Amino acid sequence: MSAVLDVMTAQAMVVLQDRPVVALTPWLAAALEECAGSGRALQIVTSPSSRLSMPLKLAGPAAQWVVRDGDGYYEGLTGRPLRWDGGAFSPVPDARDYAPGYLTPPSGPLGAQLTLTYRARHTRHSVLGGQLERLFTMLTGRPPAGWGPAEPVAHPWQRSELTSHVRERGNAAVRLVVVGAGGGRSALAVAEFSQGGTLEVTTLTVGHPPADPPPVAHLPALVESLVAEHPVASLLAQLSPGRADATYEPRWTGAPAPLGMAVAGERPGPPGIPARPAGSGQTPMTWFELGDGRSPEGWRRHRELLRHLTS
Template identity: 35%
Template sequence: MTKDVIALTPAMPDPATLLAGLYAGGPGLTVNTLADGAVLQLCSPDGVPLLSVEAPQLVHHPEEVRRLLGVQVALPAGPFWWTEARATGSLPEAERLAASFAGRLASVLGGAVWPPGAAHTDVVPLPARITLPPLSESQPPAVDIQTGRASVVVQDRPVIALTTWLSDALGATAAQGRALQLVTPPTSRLTLPARAALAFGPHRWVVQHPEGGYYDGLSGARLHWNDGAFAEEHGSDGEPRVAESFTAAACAPILKGERRLTLSLRTVHPATADLVLGGALEAIWQQLTGGPPTGWSTAEPVNLVWSKRELTELARTRAQRGAPTFLIALGSPEQPAIATTWAVHTAAGIEEHMTVALGYGPEDSLPLDALPELFRHLTKRHDLTDVIATLGPARSDLTITPHAEHAPISVTAPSARPAGRHRPAPGPSGAGRRAGGA
């Protein structure tokens, strides 16, 4: 299992500071670069990767710390740099190496380190002889185990987000014809973008329960390792066996009164030179939350200030290469809201496939009366062609637990009716590629 350590600093780690951090293992190690310099790898003298460091990201939304890392880490006062390191789990000293790297960054630049209490600045003695399993050249840095059928990523973070690491691993895995299988403890939760990404193709969220074995965190099917991948266990009737752990906590959101309103929409715009995307999302946010989205990105943490012009430029650049664009939009913490969008050029025009989710506590009023007028506005001004709105019990922070969700009801039909267990709507052709970026 890889171990993640994150440095949150008010200043950008420059090359000299990064180099000082990488000397946490002493001067005998070597440094490699991957992904056109976007990933640094600290390696043993014979070239075995011990630690992978992603290029620092400037995050304009301090609330992302609380959303993705919890309340144990103090919120930064303003924009900050997020530098993430992943240590191989095959060498016990590598985790301390990652913690020393992050601690050195924070000691020079200020800021904080996650997990809390992990940071230090000691030089980590490494064995004189390091023998680790060889890595395939096709194995992305985020992947812990790779077989002919699957790429397995093991994480024990409280909230599993669609980070650049995970997005890259999904894209590489799909291109190789493998399934990505994310293994977590039952205490982990997924963000909605991570859940949406794992819903495509053969990918799977594998929950390792200390007493109940392995099961699928979205379907509840019991799993076992078979011929290089996790596969479902079936009963005598041929149907998948559902883990008791999956259904045990299904009533928790109902008891707490938390709810999630989900809008699944499609817009189809004429492919004109002056087209600007993101208008439908902005209108939804304005109507249902009182303001525009606060940020957008192609992965998590959401790091960019909301800009329809910038996201349109990215989508146009990718469309010229024949590739769809995956985007995430985020709202303010006062009204939890998050959206995923696929923008794709089809024969019909430029399509936006959007899923927007809003979370509400037991005392919050629901904006259901505003939906009809909102949909009329989207149809008239933003080329809306399809929409489904559902409401059901779920965590108001919009994370997904590895437990059964009660069926939401439709709130767009004249009479509310069960809509089935909600899963993200399938994306357009090409959705199995890398989720965002270039």
């Protein structure tokens, strides 16, 4: 068993994890499913020296990271002070600042994490995983190593087997972890398929050490190369300071900010947001420049762009 069930209440399932990296193990994946069915929160308690894997970080609002720091507790991803109220860990009502442990320096040097989130439509006969395979190869030099519903992944990378797994579940939503094969860059993805595998929403994160910055200037060309064979409806690129191994510490390391967004079709953008073609032929795309990946001003442009596209 990879976790210890410490407390079960009507509000929460509390598990203790004492390990350097806490991942989305089969035990925790099953606990998340149980919590979703019962309306409980899954509260994972660790020490300040633990890190969270990218798939567990994206596990959804039902999963909460609670850090035990001395005699107090705080939320690992936000620094919000917490207390035990008898039924669950909840925010300290009169807290006006981050928990002190959240403001301590990172344990090692920070690089950058490039995160791409794309949406794609497939037919009932499509072989799934083409977009993921192409992006992994372009960004890490190698195709994915494997996939599975939890960490460590149980299956070597085979698009046909992944497709069968998704289709066997009918219209039920399927959430899968995809891992990279190394090559000097850590890469992990969380792929969500629904509607019988015809709708895909995937988030891919690639870690870059300080000496290997992300290929920000080449993103429009990357999108054009991707959609030439594997179309997407949209793709959002953002950058954040972070560990090159794509794990997360329970302390402040900097906020993510958008770089740009690609949208299917040839579309004009709102004033002040540069646009350029990022596709050709049967797969026209438009790339909108949103920022440098460092300024929160990019999120204002992102909201403005979404309003423009949906108006």
